Amino acid sequence: MSWLDKVRNSIPFIQKRETPDNLWHKCPSCGTMVFIKEYEENQSVCPKCDHHGRIGPDARFDALFDGGLYVPLPSPAVREDPLKFRDSKRYVERLKAARTATGETDALINASGRIEGLKAIVGVQDFAFMGGSMGLAVGAAFVSGVEAAIADRAPYIIFTAAGGARMQEGILSLMQMPRTTVAIQRLREAGLPYIVVMTDPTTGGVTASYAMLGDVQLAEPGALIGFAGQRVIESTIREKLPPGFQRAEYLLAHGMLDRVVHRHELRAELATLIGYLCPSVAA
Structure with missing residues (x-):
């Protein structure tokens, strides 16, 4: 040595x-x-x-509900892989991977709680679960959230974040657009408010249905909101789109949103809206 x-x-x-x-x-x-x-x-x-980064249901509920206390609502059971779809992977394998990564059953989770003392049912879409895509499970969860709001005489608040319809479910996914629209109409017939908070990104069939049907339309700063992608639109109309097109601030300036609200101010903003639109939930 x-x-x-x-x-x-x-x-x-x-x-x-x-x-x-x-x-x-x-x-x-x-x-x-x-x-x-x-x-x-x-x-x-x-x-x-x-x-504003993307956050999932747990972080959203913790920040929104009083003391971080809430009761998750059970996710409705739906038929999985109704079309036996397969691309580079089987659809059931993609669902399993998404559930393992997020710990959630699907892309929309509902919870019940109080926002500054006011009852509310809140649904949150998670973009981390297959891009927040809208399929049978998301449609069923949305309807379930509305039904819970009607039963509890509380407003329904939805935080949208999606790339659109879930291609692995084909026409069954697109059928969730009219299905959720009918549910919103039932909520209005019950005299209860429906509040939408659009987060980054909210696109495709979700934008074309329940994301744009709120009694009040809010969005987080910088959120991408639209139906088709910017490149698709530019190639169709053969024109260059203006800077910031499809961002929350642009939509607010052109009358498609009521307010753009910072995440730190959302809780107080929603409490104010609930107090105005549904004062009975204070009981």
Whole structure:
């Protein structure tokens, strides 16, 4: 053994600490590196540029309901893979992977709770579950949320986030558009408000149905909202679209939204709206 090996072996090396790979979040808008803990405590909003990141049902419910207390509503059972669809993978395999990744049964989750003391039924679409796509399960969950609101004499609030209809369910997915529209009409006949909060992104068949039928239309800053993609529209009309087209602020300026509300202010905003539109839920 050489003298160098002897010296090296005599040095008490400190064992390398294992550090998690997800300590930091890089903002996709401004590139700022933010501690994950700080980012999550800020409701996934960049502290530098105010970019609103995408969040799932659990984080949304925790921030929205009083004390983070709420009761998740059971997801209705629907027939899975009715068309026996297969592309590069079987549809059942994609569902299994999405459920493992998110811990959710499908892309729309409902919960019941109170927002500043006011009863509300809230539905949240999760873009992490197959792009928040609208299929039989999403349609059934939406109708179930409306029925729960009617039974509880409370408003129904939906947070939309979707790439559109779920292609693996074909025409059955598109049938959820009229189905949810009828449910909204039942809610209005019961004299209860329907409030929509559009988050990034809200597109396709969801935009063409229940996302645009609210008594009040809200959106988070910078949310992408539209039916077809910008490139598709430009190639169809053969014109260049203006900057910020299909973003929440552009839609607000052109009369398609009532307000663009910062995530930190949503809870107070929704409580105010519920108080105006459905004061009886305070009981």
